[in-house]
Amino acid sequence: MVKVTFRPQNITVDVPRGSTIYEASLKAGVDVGGICGGVGKCGKCRVRVIEGSVSEPTDTERSILGEEVKNGIRLACQTRILGDVVVYVASKGALKFAILGYEPKVELKPAVRVVKVRRSKVTLTTPHASTLESIEIPLGLDVTINLNVLRKLGQPLPDEVYLLLYSYGGVREVYDVLCNGRRVYGLAVDVGTSKVAVYIVDLVSGETVVAEAFENPQVVYGGDVVSRISYAMEYGVQELQKSIINSLNRFLKRICESRGINLNDIVDVVVVGNSVMHHIFLGVNPRKIGCSPYELAVRKPLTVRASELKLNVNPHARVYLPPLVRGFIGSDSLMGVLVLDLAFRKGTYLFIDIGTNTEVYIARNGRVIAASTASGPVFEGGHIKCGMRAGDGAIDHVRIDSETLEPEISIIGGTSAKGICGSGVIDVVAEMLKTGIIDYTGKFRVTDHPRIRRGSDGYEYIIVRKGEFGAERDIVLTLKDIREIQKAKAAVQAAFRILSGKLGITRRDIDRVYIAGSFGFYLNPESAITIGLLPEVPLDKITLVGNTAGSGARILLKNIDWRVKVEKLYERVEYVELAAERVFHKVFIDSIYFPSGNVSEYPETVKKIKYPKTA
Amino acid sequence: MVKVTFRPQNITVDVPRGSTIYEASLKAGVDVGGICGGVGKCGKCRVRVIEGSVSEPTDTERSILGEEVKNGIRLACQTRILGDVVVYVASKGALKFAILGYEPKVELKPAVRVVKVRRSKVTLTTPHASTLESIEIPLGLDVTINLNVLRKLGQPLPDEVYLLLYSYGGVREVYDVLCNGRRVYGLAVDVGTSKVAVYIVDLVSGETVVAEAFENPQVVYGGDVVSRISYAMEYGVQELQKSIINSLNRFLKRICESRGINLNDIVDVVVVGNSVMHHIFLGVNPRKIGCSPYELAVRKPLTVRASELKLNVNPHARVYLPPLVRGFIGSDSLMGVLVLDLAFRKGTYLFIDIGTNTEVYIARNGRVIAASTASGPVFEGGHIKCGMRAGDGAIDHVRIDSETLEPEISIIGGTSAKGICGSGVIDVVAEMLKTGIIDYTGKFRVTDHPRIRRGSDGYEYIIVRKGEFGAERDIVLTLKDIREIQKAKAAVQAAFRILSGKLGITRRDIDRVYIAGSFGFYLNPESAITIGLLPEVPLDKITLVGNTAGSGARILLKNIDWRVKVEKLYERVEYVELAAERVFHKVFIDSIYFPSGNVSEYPETVKKIKYPKTA
C-alpha cells in the first residue's frame, strides 16, 4: 500500500501500489473532474504530481496534454502510483466548492411556483362573475394580478390553467397564466467587489444547474469599495450600476443559451453583496457609506422588479435583496450567519469572512455580535510585491524545510508560477516564523542563506527563482510584505479580541471557527493560527465553508421561510464600531506581533515558533 | 308681486314687479352663472325668457349678446320682470350639478398625503444605520419605497423632509421625498360610454377644482357597449384603450395648463365606469361580457400604476378602480349605492341609473338587490326620428295644452330648436297620454288636428314646425318613436316589478326614489311616472342626484375609508339576471302598456290620463 495526499483538500488515502490517481481520488472522495469514467477520453482529469514516484506519461497523455506534461501535469486516470505521492487537484469540482460554499439541505418552498388550477366556471347564476374568481376560488386565495395577466383573463381560457404564482410577505401575485406547465428557475447573485458569482437554481427540483463567476467589471473604477465610493461621489452611480447590470445580462444570455435555459423562465432573483455593491446594484449612490457615520441609504430587505433594474429575466420577476447590517457589514457575510444557523444555535461560534474588509462575527447562545475591520488587500494578493489573486499560476501553499530552509510549493492550476496569493503569503510567513528566518516582530533573523537577500524593500526570501516552475522572474516575500501582513492580521485579531472581550469569552470557549470566502478555501488554517490571523484553537475545530454568501442566496431562492429568518436576524446582530472603541488602537498595536502581543492566548503556537527569549 | 318660474329646476318664486331676473334667481336659489355681482359686466348670467312680459333689452345686453337677443336670450341682471314669467336657465352652475352629482360631505383622508418629517440622525452608535430608518423612526411606520426614492436616500438630505406618502390596504409607500411641501391633487374619472367626466380634487383642501366632461372618442367605434364589444372581438382592444387614454391625456394637459396645475402633482387617480368601459380602460378585452353568461375578466377592486396605463400624471400614482358587480352592472352605478349609503341605511330605497343600460337597485334595511336592463338608446335620443342628446338645441321639456293640443317647449342652451332629447320625449308622450292624443296602448286617438298628421312612420305629433324657434325642419314624435319608448320603459318597469317581487315590496314601501345620470337631471319625474318609467310614488319622494358615478369617484379620492366600504359593498349586492327569470318576458310584455298592464299600481296616474273604459 502507498499513501496518496490530495491538495488543496489535504485528504490522504492508502491505495495498492499501481493504482491510478483516479482510483485513489474516488476513494478519497475528491473530484478530479474526469467525465469519461477514467478511460483517457475526456482529458478533464488533469492533476499535478507535486511529490513522489508515478508511472511515465502514456501516449494518450502526451497527445492530450502536449507541452503540459513537461510541467508535471498528468491525467489522473492514466497515472499509476508507484510510491507515496502528493497530488494537486484544481478541478472544476474543487473550484466549484469554493464558488458553491457550504449549503444546508432545505425543503423546497420557493417564492414563485407553477400551480395547476381547474377553474370554477362562471354561469348566469353563480355568485362569482369573473374569470379571476374562477381561478381564485379553487386556489383558495385572493391574489393580485398584473396588467398582462388581466389582459389574458379577458381572453377565452381552458378549464385547466397553470399559474406562475409569487407568494411572499403577504403578497400573492399571479405573474402569468399559462396553458401548460413549465420548468422555472431562480437566479442567485453574489456581487463581490472583485468577483460576481452567479447561480441558477431549478425551482422545481431544487438543483443548482449553474454555478459560475465572472469578474466585476467595476474593477476598472478601482479594486476596493473605497475607490468605488470615491468614483460614485465624483461621477454619480449610474455608470457603475450600468456596468454591473450589463455584464450580468451578457453573462446570463451566454450561460442560458449554452444550457438551453429560457431567460423568461428565470422568475425569481436573490442578490447579495457588501453594502457598497448592494447600493450600486440598485443605482443608489453609496457616498454616505464612505465617511463617518458610514450611513446606508437603506438596510432593510428590499424587493424590486427585475424590469426596473433592467435585468433581462422574466419581466415580472422580483429581485429580493436581503438586509444589510451596517455600512461595512453587508448581506454577503450575513448569509454565513444564516446558513450556519449561528444566531439560533446553542454554543459559541466564530465566523470570519476574510477579504479587503474582514467581517468578524461571534455568536454565543443566540446572541450575535459583529465588527468589520479594514484588513486591506493583502489576503487577495494586493500590496504584496509578488502578490496575485488566487488563480492559475498562483503559489497557494508553501512549506519551508527547517534544515535546509528550502521551500516546497504548490501552484494553482498546476501551471508555471506567476506569483503568490494570500494563502501562500500566510504559509510563507508562518514557515519563516517556524524556521526562525524571522522573529515575532517580523524582523529577519537569518540573513546569510542563498534564499535570503537584501532587496529594494529590505530583506526578502526567494520562494521561486526565475526559471524554476517556469517562473519568468524571482518570486519573493519582502520585509515590507511582512509588515503589510502584520497590519492586516492585526486588524482581524484586534476585532476578535474586542468582540470576545465584550462577550467575556476566550478562544477556549469557541466550539467552532468558520472561515468563509473563496480566499478561505485555499487557506492553511495552521499557518493562519501561527501568524495570529486566527485565535489558537484545535485545528479540527476549524471549518472552511467556502462562499456562504452564494449558498445563502440560493437558500433564499429555495425556501422563503429563510427570508423570514434573515429578516429577523439582521436587526439582532449587535454591531460594534471598532473606530468608536477607545482600546482599539492599543489592541491593534499589540496584535502586530507574531502571533500576538498577548502570548498567553497562543501557548502551543509559541512553542512551535522560534521565539527569542527576550520577548 | 309676480311669479317667476325657473326651468329646468322647476322652481317658482314671487318677487315684486320690476325686480330683475337675477334678483329672483337669488331668491329661488338658482345659479344663473353671473360672476360680476349683477352689474352687467361679466355677461355670464344668460337666460332665456320662454313666457311672459319683461323689459326691453338694454344697450349693455345688445352689446354683450349681439345677435342672441333676437332668440330671446337675455342677461338676468339686466332684465326686469313685468308680469308672470317662465325663464330657462342652463348656466354653468346648473350644468355643473349634472356633472357633479350629489356628494355627501366626507372627512378628508386621502390615500396620498404630504407628510413633514424631522429625521432621526444616524450616528456611529445609534441602533439604526440607514437614511430610510432616519425617516421611518419619526414616522412610526414601516414603509416601502420605489427605486427613485431609494436613489434620493443615497444623497445628502436636509434634517426636515416632506414625504409623498401613499397608504391604503396595508401598503405604505413613499412615492417621493421632497425638500418642500407641495399642493397635491387627485383625479377622478367617470368613463361613460358616450361622455367622460373628469374631476380634479385638491387633496389638501378637499375642493373640486375641475369638473368637466368630454366625448368618449370611442363613439366612432359605436354608440353603445355592445358595438364596442363587437369591435374588440374583431380587432382587439388595444386601439379602443389607446383612444380613451390618449384623449384623457390630451384633455388633462389642456385643462391643467389652463388652471396652472402641474400634471406631476396629480398623485392619485380613481376611475369608474360600466364594466365594458372598465375593461377597455385597462386594455382588457371585454369579449366575454358580450355573450351569456356575460363573464367579466375581473370584478374585484384593482390598483394599477398610472405609468403602466400610460396615463400622464405623477408616474408613481396608482389608479384605483372600484369593483364591478356583474357584466352589466359596473362601478358607475355602484357609486350611487355608495354615496347614497343605500346598503347601510334603514328603509327602502329605489335607485335607478338610466341610460342605454339601466341599472335598477332596491335596497331594504341593508339588503341590496340589483338588475340591469337593456333600455336601449331612446333615453339618450337614439332610435327616435328627431331625437338627439341632451345638449344645446335639444327640446328637453314639453307641455301640451289640453284644450288646444298646442305644445309649449323649452330648449337647452336657449338656442334654436334642433331636435328632442330623452326628457323631452318622455314629456311629449306623457302629455299626449294626458290630453288623450294617444291611448294606453300607444295608439293615436286624435288624428284630426293641425299638429297631427300621418308620416312615413305612422301618425306623428308635430312639436315644432320648421321655422318656429329657428327650427330647420319639422320636429315630430312618431308612432314608431312611441313604440320605442314603450319597449324602453317596459324594460325598466319589468326590472322594478321583478326586483320588488323578490323583496316582497310594493311602490308603497318605497321611502325614496333616486334618479342618477345626467339624463336624470333633465327628467320631469311626473312625466316619467305617467308613462310608467317610474313607479307611482309621491313626487316629493323623488330625488334627482345627478352624476353619482362622478361624485362617488371623488369621494374615493377624498377618503379611503369609503374604498373599504365599496369593497365590502359589491359582494353584498344580490344580482338578479333578468334573462334567467322565467316570468321576465311576461312581465315585460305587460309593462308595455301606459303606464302599465298592472293598473292597480298606478291609481292616481290612471285618473289623470284619458283611459278608455274598455281597458
Ligand code: FES
Ligand atoms: S477521466 Fe477522462 S481522461 Fe481521465
Ligand code: FES
Ligand atoms: S351677472 Fe354679470 S352680467 Fe349679469
